[in-house]
Amino acid sequence: MAQYGTLITNIGLAQIANAQITQTKVGLEYIALGDGNGAHYVPKQNQTALVHEVWRGPIAELSIDPTNSNRIIIDAVIPVTAGGFTIREIGIFDEKNNLIAIGQYPEKYKPQLSEGVSEETLIHFVIETNNADVVKLTIDPTVIIASRNYVDGKVAQVQTALTEHSEQMKPKVDNSWQKGVKNDVSVMNLSDHYAEKVIFFPNSSWKSNTNVEVLSITIPFDGRFSGTVKLAITTYWGGSESHGGATALFQVGSYDSSGVKLNNMTIETISTTFARDYYISGAVFNGTNMIIEVRKAPSASNPMTVSLAVQGYATGAKGVFTATNEATVTSMDTGSPTAGGYPWTAQTSSFVTKNGSNVITGLLVTKEDVVIEGGVRSLVFRTPNQSHYSLMRFNANNENDLGFEFIRNGVLAMSLLKDGSILVRGNDGILFNLADLKSSVSDGKAAVNQAVTDMGVYTAPDASYATTAANIRNLSNIKAGTGTITSDNLRTTFAVSGLPFKPRAIMLQARNANIQAKGMYNEQFTASEFLILINGNGMNNTFSVFNGGFNVSAAYPNGTGLFDYWAIK
Numbered sequence: 001m002a003q004y005g006t007l008i009t010n011i012g013l014a015q016i017a018n019a020q021i022t023q024t025k026v027g028l029e030y031i032a033l034g035d036g037n038g039a040h041y042v043p044k045q046n047q048t049a050l051v052h053e054v055w056r057g058p059i060a061e062l063s064i065d066p067t068n069s070n071r072i073i074i075d076a077v078i079p080v081t082a083g084g085f086t087i088r089e090i091g092i093f094d095e096k097n098n099l100i101a102i103g104q105y106p107e108k109y110k111p112q113l114s115e116g117v118s119e120e121t122l123i124h125f126v127i128e129t130n131n132a133d134v135v136k137l138t139i140d141p142t143v144i145i146a147s148r149n150y151v152d153g154k155v156a157q158v159q160t161a162l163t164e165h166s167e168q169m170k171p172k173v174d175n176s177w178q179k180g181v182k183n184d185v186s187v188m189n190l191s192d193h194y195a196e197k198v199i200f201f202p203n204s205s206w207k208s209n210t211n212v213e214v215l216s217i218t219i220p221f222d223g224r225f226s227g228t229v230k231l232a233i234t235t236y237w238g239g240s241e242s243h244g245g246a247t248a249l250f251q252v253g254s255y256d257s258s259g260v261k262l263n264n265m266t267i268e269t270i271s272t273t274f275a276r277d278y279y280i281s282g283a284v285f286n287g288t289n290m291i292i293e294v295r296k297a298p299s300a301s302n303p304m305t306v307s308l309a310v311q312g313y314a315t316g317a318k319g320v321f322t323a324t325n326e327a328t329v330t331s332m333d334t335g336s337p338t339a340g341g342y343p344w345t346a347q348t349s350s351f352v353t354k355n356g357s358n359v360i361t362g363l364l365v366t367k368e369d370v371v372i373e374g375g376v377r378s379l380v381f382r383t384p385n386q387s388h389y390s391l392m393r394f395n396a397n398n399e400n401d402l403g404f405e406f407i408r409n410g411v412l413a414m415s416l417l418k419d420g421s422i423l424v425r426g427n428d429g430i431l432f433n434l435a436d437l438k439s440s441v442s443d444g445k446a447a448v449n450q451a452v453t454d455m456g457v458y459t460a461p462d463a464s465y466a467t468t469a470a471n472i473r474n475l476s477n478i479k480a481g482t483g484t485i486t487s488d489n490l491r492t493t494f495a496v497s498g499l500p501f502k503p504r505a506i507m508l509q510a511r512n513a514n515i516q517a518k519g520m521y522n523e524q525f526t527a528s529e530f531l532i533l534i535n536g537n538g539m540n541n542t543f544s545v546f547n548g549g550f551n552v553s554a555a556y557p558n559g560t561g562l563f564d565y566w567a568i569k
Contacts, residue, residue: 006103006127007043015100016129029095031076031123032056033105036088043089043102050102054085055110059092071128078121083112090125101127187325193227194311195324203303206296206331212339214281215294217306219327220318222288226253226262227312227320229283231292235274235302242278242302244271246347250283252290252312260285266350275346277302288316295340296331304329454480477501477569485515485556485563492556496565497549503567505534506543506550511562516555 008016015026034050041051057076065071074092087108092101103125111118187197199217206213219229229252234245247269253262265282277300281293310324318326334340382389388409395402404416412431415423422434446461449468453459457471457478479499485492508515508531515531533543533552544551550567 004104004106006101006125007045008101008127008129009047009099010045011048011098012100013045015094015098026100027095028059028062028072028074028092028100030056030093030097031059031074031125032091032093033078033085033087033123034089034091035086040088040104040107043104047102048099050089050091050099052089053091054087055082056093057082065126068128070130071126074125074127076123076125078110078123080113080118080120083110083118084115085110087123090123092125092127101125187321189321189324193313193320194309195321196307196309197324197327199306199308199327199329201304201306201329201331203301206301207333208298209301210298211337212298212334212342213296214332214334214340215296215304216330216332217292217294217308217327218330219290219292219308219310219323220288221290221314221316221323222318223314223316224288225290225312225314225320225323227310228252229290229292230309230311231280232307232309233274233278233294234305234307235278242273242276242300244274245304246270246274246278246280248280250290250292252283267347269349270347272346275348279340279342279344279347281340295342295344297342298337479567481565481567483563483565484560485554486560487554487556488559493551493553495549495551496567499548499550499567501567501569502547503545503550503569505532505568506545506552507532507566507568508552508554509564510556511564513556513561515563 012026018024019026032050032053033055034053036050037052055078057078059074060077061073061075063073065073087105087110090103090105091099094100105123108121110121187195189195201215217231229250230247231250232245232247235242246267249266249268251262251264251266253260263283263285265280267280270280277297279295281295283290283292285291306329308324308327310320312320314320314323316323378391378393380389380391390409391407393405393407395405401418403418405412406414411425412423413425415431417423423431424434425431442462445465445468449459449461449463452468452471452475457474459468459471463471479501481496483494483496485494509529531554542553556563
């Protein structure tokens with residue numbers, strides 16, 4: 001009679017032992033079934049595969065037996081679509097397809113759909129080990145297969161729970177916001193720290209059409225408040241054509257009766273007609289009340305819808321919701337047609353806004369590229385009265401590229417041409433090419449460097465300005481001059497005096513023939529060469545120096561000739 005049970009293979013024992021030593025986990029991934037080639041057999045620890053595998057699938061559930069911590073329970077489900085085989089052997093494989101455990105299974109035939117009947121089959125397998133903790137119990141939920149009965153049971157539980165919850169929520173739903181119908185509420189709260197309220201202010205509530213009035217929007221915090229208040233005011237025609245409205249954000253930092261730490265206002269949007277007749281003057285604080293004031297021009301008397309969105313922390317007993325719910329809107333006649341600086345300068349948005357005439361105003365902040373596409377397009381900067389302006393223009397189309405231009409009050413100031421040239425208009429009103437300026441500067445630099453060389457300190461034509469400056473400073477150590485030699489091919493001694501120092505060395509160069517130094521008649525120094533005399537040493541008395549000058553014994557053949565000298569300190 002066959003003995004049913006499980007056996008951990010040699011590979012499995014080695015992996016479990018290694019996991020205990022390295023503090024890692026053994027991952028079990030697959031369960032495989034076989035028919036034993038038609039008969040049961042006694043599994044062996046050295047097996048690495050089933051005798052005859054007929055099906056393999058993912059492990060559906062993996063857990064440790066709550067009554068025995070050394071037992072690992074493994075479950076798998078053979079789906080309806082698999083079948084046509086008899087189950088006699090079972091194996092557990094890890095993620096690398098290593099056979100970890102093997103066992104015999106009571107003979108069971110799994111039919112297939114083509115036989116007219118099929119079913120899901122649950123396989124239950126138990127491994128017993130001395131340390132089940134080294135087995136990784138996590139299973140990828142995307143490959144878990146559940147039985148139909150299990151799913152049906154869970155669905156029934158969920159349906160029951162939903163029914164009970166629906167009955168509990170019905171009274172709350174009936175009294176909450178509803179889609180498609182008017183909800184007769186003016187305030188709502190989304191948390192302990194956020195609330196909104198809408199207040200309608202009819203035009204009949206204004207008190208004067210000859211004086212400036214102040215609209216006071218009061219939020220009665222009874223303690224400190226730190227957060228933001230967003231105000232939205234909309235108007236429509238009624239007494240004056242002040243269409244549109246405005247939105248403003250107030251940032252308030254922890255205030256109480258001792259003072260305000262932060263009170264900033266940012267106008268996010270404002271229509272031009274609203275800005276003409278109304279002025280948001282900011283927030284003031286009266287004790288623990290926050291009051292937003294909006295001034296109205298004498299001739300305006302529009303109905304308004306005021307919306308408040310309050311978000312933050314209120315330390316008083318009222319909290320954010322109650323304070324928002326108790327917010328009020330009132331008006332006060334100032335008694336003066338010019339109060340508050342009326343007529344005031346119209347406010348503008350702190351951000352970009354656009355009106356019907358394609359004019360945008362405000363601050364443009366973007367973290368992405370801005371693309372202006374079309375024919376010739378310009379970016380214009382101008383004063384409000386348009387008396388002064390500058391523009392940048394890409395003077396190009398699909399066929400021609402005439403350059404990128406900078407224009408100041410209608411006059412081309414600079415142009416970047418397609419060939420890389422840059423034209424700039426100078427103070428004289430004439431356009432010049434920067435390349436010509438560069439060439440002029442380069443030529444001038446070369447001329448200066450040549451002059452320094454001529455003065456006795458060699459300077460390359462393309463030497464840097466720093467090198468040129470350093471060499472100019474060294475000119476005081478070199479004195480240059482011109483002399484005349486008259487000789488009949490015999491030795492001639494000439495003297496140079498008046499130098500501010502005693503020379504250390506002398507350089508001579510003939511202008512149009514050659515110079516022969518005394519004692520060096522075999523050496524001729526032509527107009528392209530230098531004769532260099534240092535300290536008079538070893539020169540057979542050809543060269544001698546003294547304070548303020550020097551003597552040279554030399555010969556200039558065939559009459560009189562000019563030479564240049566450089567005396568080096």
